[in-house]
Amino acid sequence: MFQGLNFEPVVLPETADALRKEVRAFLDEETGWFPNSDFNTGASAEFSQRLAKRGWVGMTWPKKYGGSERSFLERYVVTEELLAAGAPVAAHWIADRQSGPLLLKFGTEEQRQRFLPPITRGESFFSIGMSEPDTGSDLASIRTSAVKVDGGWLVNGSKIWTSGAHLNHYMVALVRTEPASENRHAGMSQLLIGFDDPNVTVRGIKNLAGESDFNQVFFDDVLVPDDQVIGEPGNGWVQVISELGYERSGPERFLSSFLVIQELLREVGSNPTDEQAALIGKLVAELVTLRRMSISVAGMLEEGKAPNTEAALIKELGNTFERIVPEIVRPVLPQDASAHFLATLNDAILHAPSFTLRGGTREILRGVIARGLGLR
Ligand SMILES: Cc1cc2nc3c(=O)[nH]c(=O)nc-3n(C[C@H](O)[C@H](O)[C@H](O)COP(=O)(O)OP(=O)(O)OC[C@H]3O[C@@H](n4cnc5c(N)ncnc54)[C@H](O)[C@@H]3O)c2cc1C
Numbered sequence: 001m002f003q004g005l006n007f008e009p010v011v012l013p014e015t016a017d018a019l020r021k022e023v024r025a026f027l028d029e030e031t032g033w034f035p036n037s038d039f040n041t042g043a044s045a046e047f048s049q050r051l052a053k054r055g056w057v058g059m060t061w062p063k064k065y066g067g068s069e070r071s072f073l074e075r076y077v078v079t080e081e082l083l084a085a086g087a088p089v090a091a092h093w094i095a096d097r098q099s100g101p102l103l104l105k106f107g108t109e110e111q112r113q114r115f116l117p118p119i120t121r122g123e124s125f126f127s128i129g130m131s132e133p134d135t136g137s138d139l140a141s142i143r144t145s146a147v148k149v150d151g152g153w154l155v156n157g158s159k160i161w162t163s164g165a166h167l168n169h170y171m172v173a174l175v176r177t178e179p180a181s182e183n184r185h186a187g188m189s190q191l192l193i194g195f196d197d198p199n200v201t202v203r204g205i206k207n208l209a210g211e212s213d214f215n216q217v218f219f220d221d222v223l224v225p226d227d228q229v230i231g232e233p234g235n236g237w238v239q240v241i242s243e244l245g246y247e248r249s250g251p252e253r254f255l256s257s258f259l260v261i262q263e264l265l266r267e268v269g270s271n272p273t274d275e276q277a278a279l280i281g282k283l284v285a286e287l288v289t290l291r292r293m294s295i296s297v298a299g300m301l302e303e304g305k306a307p308n309t310e311a312a313l314i315k316e317l318g319n320t321f322e323r324i325v326p327e328i329v330r331p332v333l334p335q336d337a338s339a340h341f342l343a344t345l346n347d348a349i350l351h352a353p354s355f356t357l358r359g360g361t362r363e364i365l366r367g368v369i370a371r372g373l374g375l376r
Contacts, residue, residue: 010299039252042088052122066120095126106231129173188236209350249297249311254318257325309372
């Protein structure tokens, strides 16, 4: 049966204005940091630590774990300002966005006390270990296995496209703890694996822009202690799905090319051609709409809801937008475009193909949306 989407209008709280000014003032002081507005590029532990000192890493988490007990909507304001400025947020991004909330939801008290405070200090960074060679979209077909042994689990296999594995401290790895059965989603678990384990090998993979942001990671008889299993063994699929609302709905899903728009506005100033003015109007209208949808989901997350269909829709529309921005801006380039503008555009062109792949491709998202709407 057809089920509707729910995007209730959400207004940012009054505290958001003051917070926004605070973040902007902080960013104004930080010069020379800003590579581009893609959350995945530009990792700086030092920058993450400066943010952490302000209470802006793990800011929604309980104070007893080092958090600031601010709302998801306040976190939204901080993340959108950071992205719009192109700040180097990649180091703490995954731990802050989803690994920490995962531990808050499914982790033991001991795990929360051990892993969360270092994240909020900007000292501990996490990677997502889902994709494997031959297994990206069809996540249920992963083959990395963990076999129960005395005191823990012995892990063998490989993960691929692991962003930041060469810089981070832990991976939350989805592994098979039981052989695959008719119920494809049964028998998977999430383990916390330290990159400092000598039986873990991290090998960089170059992207289109020639950078090594992601990696292939090999596990060769890695012993993961029992106290690094997240949640109940076998509950991995349910837990992974619960991360998706956090992973798919944020402003990082439509702001990755934001600096191109900003630089276009700077470049054309108050004298755009008709063509440029029409394009700017279209881009801004789409941005405003995506932002309202995304804030609405942040509001639902604040209420403890799991708006996975809405999050998938934002990611599908947002990724399509951020991917196409450099393509549609290029034909209206001013004749005398500055070197800075061309460098920003060039950078976006090289990174844009990844926007619609990472975190789930558009085809997969459309399937999720159709299922959420009761259409399949
Ligand atoms: C920059 C970047 C960073 C990444 N970081 C991480 C990370 O940190 N951790 C991690 O685990 N993964 C990461 N990934 C991997 C990403 O999640 C996968 O690339 C993505 O899920 C697609 O999987 P795949 O590459 O195996 O493609 P495939 O699954 O092989 O898909 C190939 C094509 O077939 C289409 N397709 C597949 N199945 C279907 C279907 N059922 N119906 C219709 N079309 C289909 C896909 O849409 C796609 O176009 C990253 C990827 C990128 C590009």
